[in-house]
Amino acid sequence: MILKKALLAISVSAFAVLPALAQDAVKIGMITTLTGPAGYLGQDVRDGFKLAMEDGKLGGVPVDLLVEDDGLKPGQGKQIAERFLNEDKIKLFTGIVFSNVAGATVPDIVDSGAFYVSPNAGPSNLAGKECNENYFVVSWQNDSLHESAGQLATNLGYKKAFILAPNYQAGKDALAGFKRYFKGEIAGEIYTRLDQTDFAAELAQVRAAKPDVVFQFHPGGLGITFLRQYEQAGLMKEIPMVVAEPSMDGVTLAAVGDAALGLNLTSHWNSDFDNAANKKFMDAWNKAYNRPVTYYAAQAYDTALAYASALKATDGNIDDADAFRAALRKADFESVRGKFSFGPNQHPVQDWYALKVEKGPEGKPIIKTVGEVFKDHGDAYAAECKM
DSSP states (O other): OHHHHHHHHHHHHHHHHSOOOOOOOEEEEEEEOOSSTTHHHHHHHHHHHHHTOBTTEETTEEEEEEEEEOTTOHHHHHHHHHHHHHTSOOOEEEOOOOHHHHHHHHHHHHHTTOEEEESSOOOHHHHTTTOOTTEEESSOOHHHHHHHHHHHHHHTTOOEEEEEEESSHHHHHHHHHHHHHOOSEEEEEEEEOTTOOOOHHHHHHHHHHOOSEEEEOOOTHHHHHHHHHHHHTTHHHHSOBEEEGGGSOHHHHHHHGGGGTTOEEEESOOTTOOSHHHHHHHHHHHHHOSSOOOHHHHHHHHHHHHHHHHHHHTTTOOSOHHHHHHHHHTTOSOBTTBSOEEOTTSOEEEEEEEEEEEEOTTSSEEEEEEEEEEEEEOOTTGGGOOO
């Protein structure tokens, strides 16, 4: 009997000194565009997000990031989301670049009780009447970045604008946003195709209209193609351009080079922002990746930090949706863009800046921050959101 008690004591003692079981990794499903002319946008979203993961963790919580390519196809994005939800039992999502994919995918995600935090797409319908308590946007609401371009065009004294964008939700939001703050005349308005490669007919209409300025929204490879053809048509010297950030990022600038000199644009972030979070991000990016940085990477990095803040606050417990949601709403992280908060519809309230393409110290064109356009700017749809 004594021997039996002794063995039992040894057994209990042995279990007492065993290390605690490792915490299960929280799965995050990333649906993004990794192929085609816009593939670099999704690659930057993926890599910017991963850059914020320290030793595979966010907020000290182990994370398993599952990444899938939507191919810029709404149906494909929807199928991936269904598989992530039903087979992988994922409750946290991110990654979508394009609003047409978001429109087909996000409602299913949030209606299932899962969370979606957007690193890019912010369509107007999901910001207003179709808002959802589990839907957050870290980048911007689609209209707001183009509102800043409209305001900048007004500030620069332009009176007559020709405006162009692809015919999908983000394109419609872009032109609506620009017109909301541009005080001059709209000389022409064209919707292009999302897969367009030849803009000769549109450029002929621009030339004929003789505007003071052109505003165009064409993200990724579309923007590179548009700018090259605009310059080849001799229009860059004739008619200046004011754009929002998706039409002139680091990759676009590297592709078009000096042709972009003098171009005015607006953004909520730039690589030259002088704050601790941005310096850390830029140092990490330059060490990890041998390519230009873009707004998409910075937005995804902030998205990861937002998730990290909520995971830290809840000790990785995502089953208590109310607690996790409340932690996300606090936006308790240092954004690379500086001051950041969520508005009542869980979209950003943030500052917007005037940027310009100029010659850098080494003679190469750079995107330089030159002023401020909006302070603490929200979006036009927040009042329609009832949560």
